[in-house]
Amino acid sequence: MSEPIVVCKQLSKQYGDKKALSGISLSVPAGKIVGVLGPNGCGKSTLFRTITGLVQPDQGEIRVLGQTPGWRTNKDIAYLPDRARWYPFHTTLKAFEWGQSFLPGFDMAAARSFAEFMDIELDMRISGMSRGQEARVMLILCMARKVPLIILDEPFAGIDVISREAIISGIIDYLEEREQSILISTHDIQEVEGLFDYTIMMNKGQAIWTGDTEDLRAEYGSLHHVFRTLYKKEGIR
Numbered sequence: 001m002s003e004p005i006v007v008c009k010q011l012s013k014q015y016g017d018k019k020a021l022s023g024i025s026l027s028v029p030a031g032k033i034v035g036v037l038g039p040n041g042c043g044k045s046t047l048f049r050t051i052t053g054l055v056q057p058d059q060g061e062i063r064v065l066g067q068t069p070g071w072r073t074n075k076d077i078a079y080l081p082d083r084a085r086w087y088p089f090h091t092t093l094k095a096f097e098w099g100q101s102f103l104p105g106f107d108m109a110a111a112r113s114f115a116e117f118m119d120i121e122l123d124m125r126i127s128g129m130s131r132g133q134e135a136r137v138m139l140i141l142c143m144a145r146k147v148p149l150i151i152l153d154e155p156f157a158g159i160d161v162i163s164r165e166a167i168i169s170g171i172i173d174y175l176e177e178r179e180q181s182i183l184i185s186t187h188d189i190q191e192v193e194g195l196f197d198y199t200i201m202m203n204k205g206q207a208i209w210t211g212d213t214e215d216l217r218a219e220y221g222s223l224h225h226v227f228r229t230l231y232k233k234e235g236i237r
């Protein structure tokens with residue numbers, strides 16, 4: 001098996017008196033779809049921003065794709081931040097052309113087939129799109145990149161449950177032929193249960209459980225049940 005894609009050791013980040021990351025340690029295996037789960041404010045986005053080098057940790061160590069995060073690693077990462085928005089006056093096609101010009105590894109043919117599959121018209125302007133349609137365009141801009149690591153922060157927010165299921169099964173099929181690693185944060189555990197090979201459960205800036213999702217299910221039952229059991233034990237702030 002190849003090297004872990006992300007390794008954190010005792011990583012901490014504080015904003016004023018708020019601890020966003022509180023000595024988190026984890027090792028993310030390569031080639032998996034990894035769910036990063038946890039309640040609001042537990043540090044998921046801060047962890048992703050640290051992995052992409054946008055946030056410098058106060059303490060601890062982090063290695064991404066075997067290196068310190070920064071411009072060298074970022075060409076190999078497709079990152080969808082939370083609350084990402086696109087230029088309102090661009091059409092889908094214009095967004096994809098922008099992707100082809102500026103995003104390393106962007107595959108126009110893959111983007112077009114994702115758009116067809118997700119029911120997104122290429123000539124539609126972003127300003128005329130619903131929240132769920134815009135979320136799909138943002139998702140496609142990341143998923144269509146042939147890079148070793150894709151990071152999606154709440155990618156399904158705004159996408160209805162029925163479409164979400166279809167999108168998730170499309171993503172699973174697509175990824176079966178690829179050797180990419182994906183980190184996905186979400187609150188909607190029930191709707192995305194089947195997606196994750198590996199799970200990181202976070203609370204209060206720490207990882208309270210990490211491992212193969214199968215093992216987690218074997219230990220606790222469904223992810224929904226896990227969520228309730230683990231967080232009850234930990235106590236959510």
Ligand SMILES: Nc1ncnc2c1ncn2[C@@H]1O[C@H](COP(=O)(O)OP(=O)(O)OP(=O)(O)O)[C@@H](O)[C@H]1O
Pocket residue numbers: 015018019020038039040041042043044045046047082
């Ligand atoms: N730039 C910032 N300035 C001040 N506080 C911040 C900043 N970024 C994050 N925080 C705080 O750090 C904590 C962790 O935030 P973070 O956004 O990482 O959590 P999250 O798990 O992604 O939350 P959510 O699920 O609500 O998106 C929160 O208490 C948040 O208020």
